[in-house]
Amino acid sequence: MAQDDDKALIEAALDNLLEPIVAMLLRNGVTYQEFATFSKNTFVSVAQRDFGVRGRPTNSSRISAMTGIDRREVGRIKDLLACESPVGQVRESQDRMSRVVRGWYEDADFLDKHGHPSQLPTEDGxxxxxxxVRRHGGGLPFKAVLKELLAAGNIKVLDNxxxxxxxxxxxxxGSNPEALLRAGTVINELSNTLLHxxxxxxxxxxxxxRFERRASSNDINVKDSEAFKAFLNIEGQAFLERVAVWINDHQIETEDTSKTVRxxxxxYGIERKN
Structure with missing residues (x-):
């Protein structure tokens, strides 16, 4: 009976995990078959990475036993996984885009006499x-950054x-597929904190x-929803800006990845109708 109860709890947890993910995938035209195929690759990737003996990658026989995937298919998927994935590169690109925006608010050379972000010529001067972008974009092409920040609503073109x-x-x-990738990285990092x-x-x-806390209630007056969002936008942004200052002060420039950590x-806000 205890085993059945545990199984029911695991299935309920899985439903909670998958529900918003499936909703996002369907809105982006991803079918169940595509999801099933990709999930199989992920099962092999995680089993290979996390369940080896004495720090070594897991062998194909154990991966097959753990996942229920045929050993020959495991071998085929492992060969595919040896190819470089673009996910890490895009995440780094998003981080650099954020640093450009923060630089506009924090770098003294780009502030006016009141400490506010200056209006800037596109490329003259x-x-x-x-x-x-040259200072804070980590090598991203400035025209690509300009196009992306315009599309994201971060900047506006004035006269001249x-x-x-x-x-x-x-x-x-939201119309950019990278928005879905960003959502995936957010879910991934939160999930990895819970896993840890x-x-x-x-x-x-x-x-x-790792730090993981929530403050929530099921008994808030629905009329106060907008007031809470406004409160969270102000307080949450202020907190993240203080974190950004700490991160900026502790960043180092090195090609030795063993000396750095993310x-x-x-x-994130919480809102669900009872």
Missing amino acids: EISFKEL DILRVLKPYYSPP NLYVAPNKKKETP LGVGV
Whole structure:
């Protein structure tokens, strides 16, 4: 009976995990068959990476036993996984796009006498949008950044190709497939924090739980929804800007990836009708 109860809890958790993901996939034209095929690749990838002995990749026989996928098919998928994935590259591109926007709000050379972001010429002069991208874009082409930030609603073109920044954060426009990828990276990082806290930190002495908290209630007056959103937009953005300052102060430039780690925090609102 206990096993049946555990299975029911796992199935309920799986339904909670998949429901918003499936909704996003259907809105982007991804069929069940495509999802099933890709999921099979992910099962092999995770089993190979996380369940080896003494830090070595898991062999094909064990992957097959764990996942229920035929050993020959496991071998085929492992060959596919050896090819480089664009996901990490796009995530880094999004991070660099965010740094361009933050630089416009934080780099003194791009602020007016009141400490507000200056209106910038597109590429003429020493202090221009092109120079902003050169300093903070990590090598991204300035015209590509300009096009993306215009599409995302971050900047507006005024007369004589003068640019004004409209908001201090970047997220890809909803019609852009990269917006779905960004959503995937957000879910991935939150899920990995939960995975770490559930299965890694309790079993390894040197690992500590990662910060993960919620503040929510099912009994809020529906009339207060908009007021809460306004409150969260102000307080959440202020908190993230303080985090961004800390991150900026602790970044290093090195090609040795063993000396760096990805750190950050995500803030998200909660709203669901009872």
